[in-house]
Amino acid sequence: MNISPDQIVLFESGFIRISATLVFTWLLMALLTLLARWITRRLTQDTVLSPWQNLLEVLVEGIQGQIRDVTRQNPALYLPFIGTLFIFIAASNLLSVVPSFESPTGSLSTTTALALCVFIAVPLYGVQRRGWRAYLKDYIEPTPIMLPLNIIGELSRTLALAVRLYGNVMSGAVVGAILLIITPLFFPVLMHALELLTGLIQAYIFAILATVYLAAATAAHEGNNPTEH
Amino acid sequence: MQLDGFTVVAQIINFLVLVWLLKRFLYGPIIEAMAARQQKVAAALDEARQKSEQARAEVQKYQDQRTELEAQREQWLEQARQEIAARREKWLQQARREIDAQREAWLKAWQREQTENQRALQREATHRLTEAVRHALRELADADLERRMLEPLLTRLRALEASERATLAQAALGGCVISTAFPLDISLQQHCQAALRELLGDGISFAFHQDSNAACGITLEMPGHRLAWTLDSYLDGFDAALARVLNAPAADAGHDDPLA
Numbered sequence: 497m498n499i500s501p502d503q504i505v506l507f508e509s510g511f512i513r514i515s516a517t518l519v520f521t522w523l524l525m526a527l528l529t530l531l532a533r534w535i536t537r538r539l540t541q542d543t544v545l546s547p548w549q550n551l552l553e554v555l556v557e558g559i560q561g562q563i564r565d566v567t568r569q570n571p572a573l574y575l576p577f578i579g580t581l582f583i584f585i586a587a588s589n590l591l592s593v594v595p596s597f598e599s600p601t602g603s604l605s606t607t608t609a610l611a612l613c614v615f616i617a618v619p620l621y622g623v624q625r626r627g628w629r630a631y632l633k634d635y636i637e638p639t640p641i642m643l644p645l646n647i648i649g650e651l652s653r654t655l656a657l658a659v660r661l662y663g664n665v666m667s668g669a670v671v672g673a674i675l676l677i678i679t680p681l682f683f684p685v686l687m688h689a690l691e692l693l694t695g696l697i698q699a700y701i702f703a704i705l706a707t708v709y710l711a712a713a714t715a716a717h718e719g720n721n722p723t724e725h
Numbered sequence: 726m727q728l729d730g731f732t733v734v735a736q737i738i739n740f741l742v743l744v745w746l747l748k749r750f751l752y753g754p755i756i757e758a759m760a761a762r763q764q765k766v767a768a769a770l771d772e773a774r775q776k777s778e779q780a781r782a783e784v785q786k787y788q789d790q791r792t793e794l795e796a797q798r799e800q801w802l803e804q805a806r807q808e809i810a811a812r813r814e815k816w817l818q819q820a821r822r823e824i825d826a827q828r829e830a831w832l833k834a835w836q837r838e839q840t841e842n843q844r845a846l847q848r849e850a851t852h853r854l855t856e857a858v859r860h861a862l863r864e865l866a867d868a869d870l871e872r873r874m875l876e877p878l879l880t881r882l883r884a885l886e887a888s889e890r891a892t893l894a895q896a897a898l899g900g901c902v903i904s905t906a907f908p909l910d911i912s913l914q915q916h917c918q919a920a921l922r923e924l925l926g927d928g929i930s931f932a933f934h935q936d937s938n939a940a941c942g943i944t945l946e947m948p949g950h951r952l953a954w955t956l957d958s959y960l961d962g963f964d965a966a967l968a969r970v971l972n973a974p975a976a977d978a979g980h981d982d983p984l985a
Contacts, residue, residue, distance in 0.1 A: 502729050513731050521736060525743045532751035539754055541761040549758075556755045572756070576748040584743060600736070605729045609736030 500666065501598035502605055517603040524588055524600060555583075562704065567711040574710060577617055581610060582703035589665060589695020593688045601698075602665045604658065611658035614706045615650070622713030631713065657705060664698045851967050858963070862956045872913050875920075878943050878954040882924050892950075894925040899948040901925075904934045906942070921945075 504516035535548045559579045563571035585601055592599035600606045622631040635646045668691045676684045882890065903917060918931050942955025
């Protein structure tokens with residue numbers, strides 16, 4: 497039994513190592529892109545919408561609303577990043593119920609990559625919005641003694657993001673596999689249904705935490721630090 | 726739990742590519758469509774608001790016009806009422822004037838008719854009374870009465886002014902005709918001639934004439950002059966006096982309004 501799709505190597509040449517994680521990621525990317533393209537090709541500006549367009553508009557409007565609520569800023573700047581995080585993680589987790597589909601978020605490499613993206617995006621957005629000096633000043637607030645702790649905090653929360661998502665998805669897959677061995681009839685079905693909920697919640701948590709970090713980095717310093725879940 | 730560096734880097738690149746793809750094919754079109762719809766709805770709402778404002782303005786305009794029309798109607802009604810009252814008053818005055826004129830004309834006609842009737846009645850009454858008296862006197866008259874009538878005639882002659890009497894004397898020289906209704910006897914003729922010569926002078930030629938149709942009395946006729954004392958003259962005087970007496974009440978009664 498493979499705990500991570502990284503262990504399924506389909507092609508390897510030198511340092512290039514094409515694992516199932518990458519392949520399913522590409523599949524997922526292709527699926528999401530084609531689906532988006534297919535739906536947005538027939539967009540209408542009328543008040544009568546197709547169900548698919550309605551679904552996408554609800555999704556995008558919901559993400560925008562969450563970003564607006566957390567950041568108190570215009571969500572247009574953060575929507576592609578935060579929205580893609582949520583959609584990718586949610587789609588990946590939801591598709592885990594499909595037989596033979598290995599969820600990319602079950603790979604620590606994927607969750608680490610996503611956490612690194614957040615780790616890099618936070619200072620980029622912060623510097624872009626507030627400037628180098630104002631952003632870096634947050635690291636020596638309230639006293640310069642806090643600088644090492646703030647840096648450790650940045651690294652630890654990135655690590656926490658990666659491990660939390662990986663752990664939840666991996667544990668769901670492992671528990672499902674184990675239950676399939678023990679009670680192969682009904683219980684795994686319930687566990688898979690629970691996994692759908694858990695996957696959505698994890699996607700929401702990852703996206704909302706990333707939004708909180710971005711908000712903390714881009715908002716004017718008011719002495720409030722985002723709290724982790 | 727293992728971490729593959731190549732996979733991490735590849736997933737970062739994959740994620741960034743996915744960000745670009747979804748931005749290109751999902752967020753962009755969806756937000757654009759939502760913004761366009763929002764703009765469209767806002768435009769529709771704005772248009773509806775404008776139409777509502779326009780409708781409100783139209784309603785206000787029509788209400789103002791209605792109020793103005795009602796005020797104008799009231800003004801016209803008031804003018805019509807005043808005009809009707811003025812015309813009514815004018816027509817009433819005109820009718821009163823016409824009625825007064827007709828009444829006046831009728832009153833005058835009535836008075837004229839009444840006067841005519843009274844006069845006719847008076848004439849008839851006077852005529853009948855005179856005729857009756859005249860008839861009675863004619864039946865009572867005789868030569869003796871004529872003789873008595875000579876005295877008043879002579880008395881009248883004596884009462885004349887000297888100049889008048891001289892004029893008569895001058896005229897009598899041309900002849901004097903004495904007319905009576907009854908024949909005078911010789912003595913009375915002589916007495917008459919003597920009295921007249923005494924008054925008018927000598928040289929007068931007398932002629933006696935009897936006119937049975939004449940009234941009782943004596944008439945002296947000289948060229949250009951006539952002097953008489955007859956009952957007819959009295960009756961004529963009586964007739965005139967009676968007419969005056971009868972006319973007086975009629976004239977007084979003419980001031981009364983028979984319509985009053």
